[in-house]
Amino acid sequence: MTQEPVSLAHALASFSEQWSPRIVTAVNDYDVRVAKVEGEHVWHVHDHTDEFFLVLDGELHIGLREPSGERTVVLPRGSVFTVPRGTEHKPYAPVPTAILLFEPTGTLTVGDRHDDVPEHVDATTGHALDRLSVPDDTLDA
DSSP: OOOOOOOHHHHHTTTBBBOOOEEEEEETTTEEEEEEEEEEEOOOSSSSEEEEEEESSSSSEEEEHHHTEEEEEEEEETTEEETTOOOOEEEEEEEEEEEEEEEEEOOOTTTTSHHHHHHHSSSSOOOEGHHHHHHOTGGGG
16 A cells, blocks of 8 residues: 555545445554445444444434443534444445544445345445546645
């Protein structure tokens, strides 16, 4: 992977698919992914890893099924939240939202166990960012 600066705004502008993350860089054995999201994802769980969310724009809700019961966390723009490994969760975005995810390379977007995956959710380990669509002036953004 070539180490060049990446503008998150340009990276997000390079694709339109919802719930279909792009890998913008890697840190050790972890992918840094960006995604555009709106509507519901799917109830799922990652058995062996936490899942980190940073809301770049919009608002993300994450339903959680915890031993004490169900709850929803609301993440406005600029907020972060980590879903602990083994916690069943379901992201939902009531408005168009951009998020950044940090998780081990190869982690499936729908986890190790999940409900039926709807057509609008991309069950993937992340897609390579189309570097040709990211302008060279990334430091200006």
